[in-house]
Amino acid sequence: MKKSEKQTVIPYEAIPEVGSYIHRVEGKDYLVMNDSMYTFYRRSMGEFSPFFLGLRDEKRILGCRCSSCGIVRIPPFLTRCPDCDFAPTELVEVGEVGKMINTPPITYFANSLFQQQVPSGRGRIVLEGADTAMSINFYTTKGILVPGIVGKGTEMKVVFRDQRVGEITDIFCVPTSELSPEQVSKTGLQESELDWEKAQEPKLPEANAEDTKRFKASLKELKDLVDEMNKCERARQDIDDWRRIVQVETTGGEIVLEIDDGDLRVSEGRSTKPDFTLVCKDIDTLLNGLAYRGSLTQAIITKNLWISVNREFTTIFKLERMARSLVKSKRK
Amino acid sequence: MSRRVGIVGAAVTPFKGKWYEKTYYELAQMAAAGALKDAGISVDDVGAVFYAIYNDIFERTCIPEHPLQGLLGMQDKFGIRISTGGATGAYTISAAHAYLAAERFNVALVLGVEKATDCYDFMSMSATPEVIKTIAWSGDSFFEQKLGWTASDSYAEVVLAYMDEHPEDLKPEVTAQISSQLSQQVKTNEFAQRQHDQVTPEEVMNSRIVVYPFKELEICVYTEGAAALILAEEDTAKAICKNTGNPVIWITGLGEANEHHMAGKNQKDLSRIMSDHLASHRAYEMAGIKNPLEEIDVVELHDAFVHQLGITMAEMGFVPLGKADSLVEEGIMTPGGKISVNPCGGLIYCGHAVGASNIMSAWSARRELIEKDLHRALVHGTGSTVAQYSATAVLERE
Numbered sequence: 084m085k086k087s088e089k090q091t092v093i094p095y096e097a098i099p100e101v102g103s104y105i106h107r108v109e110g111k112d113y114l115v116m117n118d119s120m121y122t123f124y125r126r127s128m129g130e131f132s133p134f135f136l137g138l139r140d141e142k143r144i145l146g147c148r149c150s151s152c153g154i155v156r157i158p159p160f161l162t163r164c165p166d167c168d169f170a171p172t173e174l175v176e177v178g179e180v181g182k183m184i185n186t187p188p189i190t191y192f193a194n195s196l197f198q199q200q201v202p203s204g205r206g207r208i209v210l211e212g213a214d215t216a217m218s219i220n221f222y223t224t225k226g227i228l229v230p231g232i233v234g235k236g237t238e239m240k241v242v243f244r245d246q247r248v249g250e251i252t253d254i255f256c257v258p259t260s261e262l263s264p265e266q267v268s269k270t271g272l273q274e275s276e277l278d279w280e281k282a283q284e285p286k287l288p289e290a291n292a293e294d295t296k297r298f299k300a301s302l303k304e305l306k307d308l309v310d311e312m313n314k315c316e317r318a319r320q321d322i323d324d325w326r327r328i329v330q331v332e333t334t335g336g337e338i339v340l341e342i343d344d345g346d347l348r349v350s351e352g353r354s355t356k357p358d359f360t361l362v363c364k365d366i367d368t369l370l371n372g373l374a375y376r377g378s379l380t381q382a383i384i385t386k387n388l389w390i391s392v393n394r395e396f397t398t399i400f401k402l403e404r405m406a407r408s409l410v411k412s413k414r415k
Numbered sequence: 416m417s418r419r420v421g422i423v424g425a426a427v428t429p430f431k432g433k434w435y436e437k438t439y440y441e442l443a444q445m446a447a448a449g450a451l452k453d454a455g456i457s458v459d460d461v462g463a464v465f466y467a468i469y470n471d472i473f474e475r476t477c478i479p480e481h482p483l484q485g486l487l488g489m490q491d492k493f494g495i496r497i498s499t500g501g502a503t504g505a506y507t508i509s510a511a512h513a514y515l516a517a518e519r520f521n522v523a524l525v526l527g528v529e530k531a532t533d534c535y536d537f538m539s540m541s542a543t544p545e546v547i548k549t550i551a552w553s554g555d556s557f558f559e560q561k562l563g564w565t566a567s568d569s570y571a572e573v574v575l576a577y578m579d580e581h582p583e584d585l586k587p588e589v590t591a592q593i594s595s596q597l598s599q600q601v602k603t604n605e606f607a608q609r610q611h612d613q614v615t616p617e618e619v620m621n622s623r624i625v626v627y628p629f630k631e632l633e634i635c636v637y638t639e640g641a642a643a644l645i646l647a648e649e650d651t652a653k654a655i656c657k658n659t660g661n662p663v664i665w666i667t668g669l670g671e672a673n674e675h676h677m678a679g680k681n682q683k684d685l686s687r688i689m690s691d692h693l694a695s696h697r698a699y700e701m702a703g704i705k706n707p708l709e710e711i712d713v714v715e716l717h718d719a720f721v722h723q724l725g726i727t728m729a730e731m732g733f734v735p736l737g738k739a740d741s742l743v744e745e746g747i748m749t750p751g752g753k754i755s756v757n758p759c760g761g762l763i764y765c766g767h768a769v770g771a772s773n774i775m776s777a778w779s780a781r782r783e784l785i786e787k788d789l790h791r792a793l794v795h796g797t798g799s800t801v802a803q804y805s806a807t808a809v810l811e812r813e
Contacts, residue, residue, distance in 0.1 A: 099537040106435045113435045117537075120475055131557055154680060158558050166681055184678055185579050185685050188571035190563060192625040194551045195536035195544035197563040205562045207572070207678050207685070215679030218559045230627050235579040252561050324540040378630075380623040397539045403623050407631075410618075415611060 093121070097195065128249070133174055134159050139249040142271035144179060144241065146213050147172040157213040158251075178211030179241040179270060180259060186234045187221060191380055192400060199394040202228045208239055208256055220255040225280050227393070229384050233258060240267050245275050285362050285389050287334045298335025301366040302351060305338070308374055308409075309349045317408040319345040327398050330357035333366040342398065347405070359392040375406040417516035421652040421663035422810065424454025424645035425778040430608045430766035432532060433542070434639040439474055439530040443483050446641035446771075447526055454645040455659045461645070462520035463493035467507035467527035469500060469769040469798075472549045474530060483526070493520065499673075500553060500798025501566075501717060503527070504642070504773025505806035508794070509669045511646050512808075521651045527771030528641035546637045554800055555676060566719070567626040567634065569800040574628065574722040576685035581737035587628075589740040590721040591619035594632050594763060596749065597718070601760025604779070608638050608766035633721040638766025642774035664781045668704065668809030670697025676800050683801055688723070688730045690805035691797060695731040698793070702809040707732045708753055711809075713783045713792040715776035718761040723802065727795065728756070731807075758783055772796070777808065784812040 099117040106113050128135050137143040147159035151170035157177055163169035187206025190197070197203060207216035221239060223232050233239070239256040247253040257277065259267045266272055290298075312318040322342050329340040330353065339357070341348040363369060368387050372379035379399050382388035390399070426449025428442050437445075451458055464487060466480040480496045483489075493514075497507040504527045511523045536545035547565050554564030578585055595616045601607045614632055622631040647655055652663045672693035675682040683689075695707070704710045714733070718724040725739030733754060734741050742748045748756040759765045759779035762772050773796035780792035791811050798804040 094538070096538050097536070099535075108435050111436070115435070118475070120472060128557070156679075160677070185572065185576035188568045188575060189627040190565065190568050191623075191627070192547075193544065193563055194548035194565050195538060196548055196551075198539060198544055200563065203563050205559075205564065205568055209679060213679075215677060215682055218555075218562055218564070218677075220562050235576075250561055251558050375618070375621065377621055378623040381621075384624060384627075400623070401539075401541075403631075407622075411612060414613070 092123070094196070130162055131158070135249040138243070138253040139247040142243045144177050144210060144254070145174045146177045148175045154215075155213045156215045157210060157217045175212070177213045179272070180267060181208040181210035181213070181239060181241070183207065183221075183233055183235060183237045183239060184209050184216040189228055189230060191384075191396060198397050201393060201396045204228055204233065206233065208241070210241070218251070220252070222255055222257055224257055224261045224277055226282070227383070229386070240272065242277065243271055243273050245273050282391070284360065284391065287332060287362065287364060290334050290336070294335040298333060298366050301370050302336070302338065305366070305370050305373065306349055308370070309347050312347055312405050312409055315409050315412045317412050318405040321404040321408055322347060322401050325398070325401060327358045327395070328354050328356060329398065330354050330360045331369055332360065332362045333369070334364050335366055338366070338369075342401070359390065359395045359398070361391075362389040363387060373402060373406050375410045379403055418518060419649040419665060420512045420515045420646055421649070421665040422644050422777065422781055423647050423652050423655040423659070423661070423663060424450045424452075424456070425643065425781050426450040426453055427606045427642040427771070427775050427778050428640045429606050430638045430640040430768055430775070432608055432636070432638065432766075434530065439479070439528050439641070440482060440486055442530065442639070442641040443526055443528045444486060446528065446643035447487050447524060450524065450643035450645050453659070454655055456522070456645065456655060458488035458524075461489065461492070461522045461524050463511070463514060464489045464524045464526060465507050465511040466494065466496040467504045467525065467770040467774055468496055469498055469503045469529060470531075470549060470553070472552060473534065473769075475533065487524070487526070489524070498770075499804050499806070501719060501769060502773065502796035502798035502804040502806045503770045504776070505717070505794060505796030505808060506671060506804075508644065508646075508666070508774065508777060508808050509671055509806055512666050512669060515646055515648050518648070522645065522647045525644040525646060525774060526641065527643070527768070527774035529768040529770045530639045531637045531769065532639055543637070559800070564800070565626070567629060570720050570723055570802060571626045571629055573685055573688060573802050574720065574726065577687075577726050578628075580686045584737050584739050585722050585725055586740055587620060588616065589743050590633055590725070591616040592743050593724065594619045594721050597757055597761045597764050600758050601764035604759045604765055606640075606775075607760050607764055608636060609760065609764040612764065628722070629720055633763070635719050635762035635767040638768040640766065640768040640771055640775070642768075642771040642778055644774060644777055661785060662812050664784055665811045665813065666808055667811045668698035668700070668702025669807070670694040670699075670701065671806040672697070673799070674801070674803045676803050678801070683803070685801060688726055688797070688802045688805070690802060691727045691730040691795070694805035694807045695793070695795070698807040698809050699732075702811070704809065707793070708747070711754065711791050711793050712789040713755045713758065713780055714795065715759065715780040715792065716757055716761065716795045717773060717776065717797045718757060718763050719767070719797060721763065723797070724756070724761070727797065731793070731795070755783065773806075777810065780810050784810060
């Protein structure tokens with residue numbers, strides 16, 4: 084199959100080749116098939132059409148108001164109010180600023196369609212003029228999304244995508260504290276009008292003799308650990324069919340981690356073609372994560388570990404899974 | 416006046432991360448055959464089958480129960496499938512009870528089966544992201560799926576909202592201790608996926624964040640397996656158990672509730688799991704339970720997440736809301752405490768074979784009542800977005 088130029092509803096990378104393989108369990112062969120279930124739609128948005136067309140064409144957010152009790156619901160689920168014996172509702176425009184109804188979660192390990200977008204936030208916003216909350220993605224313009232930036236009651240501004248197709252993803256929100264007063268008050272604010280902080284690789288301090296000494300000692304431990312991982316069948320399975328070259332920069336020195344379909348290699352130095360870069364002041368941040376004495380994900384969240392490409396969280400998870408697999412295998 | 420209904424047989428297959436050796440057809444047969452053997456009856460004695468299968472996409476077919484009807488020897492008899500998210504198994508027990516109590520049948524097979532990890536993500540070359548995606552088709556299709564909705568992030572919403580109201584509760588060291596305790600309890604469950612995976616609280620604390628605030632070792636694991644119960648009305652139940660020598664485990668209370676799927680005024684209060692509160696208290700009322708902590712010996716609780724276990728225990732009245740940590744800090748559920756919670760290891764360590772999970776929990780609760788000569792157990796299932804659904808059953812040994 085050739086990759087098409089057009090944007091498709093299924094990502095090209097997600098589609099497996101026709102094929103099968105044998106998996107052996109206790110001396111018996113079992114056939115495993117590559118397979119899929121797919122259905123395509125031309126799905127009517129029905130009574131939600133004004134809401135989605137409002138997002139796409141007019142940059143307006145519509146709710147529905149009950150003609151009896153006056154409650155305003157977003158999204159405008161209903162043409163009749165279930166609390167008032169199905170009294171009719173009418174569409175009304177609501178504001179573009181609101182508050183998060185509760186502290187929202189942040190996803191680091193996403194479903195397969197969203198792995199490229201982590202870390203991602205989804206919360207519920209009660210917009211001015213509305214009584215109910217609407218699910219919405221939220222971001223920070225100030226770097227990686229971590230807990231503590233958005234909580235219960237945080238005031239948020241709805242932002243419209245530049246390219247809109249009539250879906251709930253045509254909008255997202257950011258904290259108003261990260262915007263100018265003009266941006267907060269502007270109707271129909273678009274993503275291209277935001278000042279997104281660019282990811283900048285952190286600068287490490289000059290290494291002193293102690294840093295270099297510690298680096299050497301930890302690198303030796305890391306190499307021993309990687310040797311153990313390579314001897315652990317379960318850990319090797321965690322990086323089956325996966326290939327990445329990871330440049331790691333620390334104060335005391337540089338390391339290259341190479342993942343190659345079941346093999347993990349570590350060496351001192353620089354790679355000419357890394358897939359992504361990790362930066363940490365202390366090499367032990369990496370070592371502890373791989374030795375299951377800490378978590379690499381947690382180190383990224385606490386900003387003790389910097390990652391150049393967020394979608395490579397997938398690789399981080401595989402490395403963390405190897406760490407756990409080794410510990411479990413040793414225990415057995 | 417409805418008839419009394421009891422459990423007279425039960426079985427589970429091994430719960431495994433992946434069953435390469437069997438399809439869901441054979442897993443279903445294994446569990447059904449085991450439960451019939453346990454009850455000492457033939458499938459010819461069974462009048463109806465109630466299927467607990469959550470997700471068509473896992474089984475890669477719509478109406479996944481249709482091939483099972485004949486394969487289970489239930490050709491030409493009544494068969495109905497229940498699908499209510501994570502609460503599928505508990506709801507299916509409730510449905511079977513209703514038909515038997517209403518004198519439609521004398522004996523019923525309740526069969527849960529799920530084969531989740533055939534799903535596979537060819538981008539990350541691993542199963543879990545695709546399993547999560549398959550469940551994510553359960554989110555609101557107009558307003559939430561495309562935002563990256565997952566079961567984990569929707570339950571995290573509830574947990575974080577609870578923590579907004581009770582910031583001193585659900586401390587990380589306490590949730591870690593509960594997970595560690597469950598990993599010890601699973602050692603006696605020979606059918607569990609993680610029977611030999613004992614972890615320390617420190618390991619739980621160090622495990623990676625999957626969806627804030629959930630850590631990897633605080634989340635149930637996806638599993639493949641099946642579980643089955645044989646239910647019978649009173650006279651038949653007594654006759655069956657006279658033969659087997661096992662006591663009838665009576666279903667004396669049932670309660671269910673489904674909340675709104677969206678939050679805000681007149682809708683879901685995210686800081687509560689009202690579905691659990693309502694379902695459990697309805698079951699208590701039916702069973703005549705006034706003080707659950709004093710009157711229930713065992714809880715087999717659907718622990719999708721450790722934090723939710725704590726909230727659910729509070730919603731079910733074992734501790735006050737905001738005091739879930741007292742389950743551990745006051746020794747209520749620790750070994751030797753007033754109540755045994757998830758002696759099977761829960762879904763976090765036994766595994767979550769979704770449609771089969773709550774039925775496995777009922778299997779475990781019955782085993783506890785019989786083997787430890789206890790009086791009363793509570794079985795619980797939670798499911799759908801933001802813990803929207805709940806179903807509970809009170810089991811009693813006379």
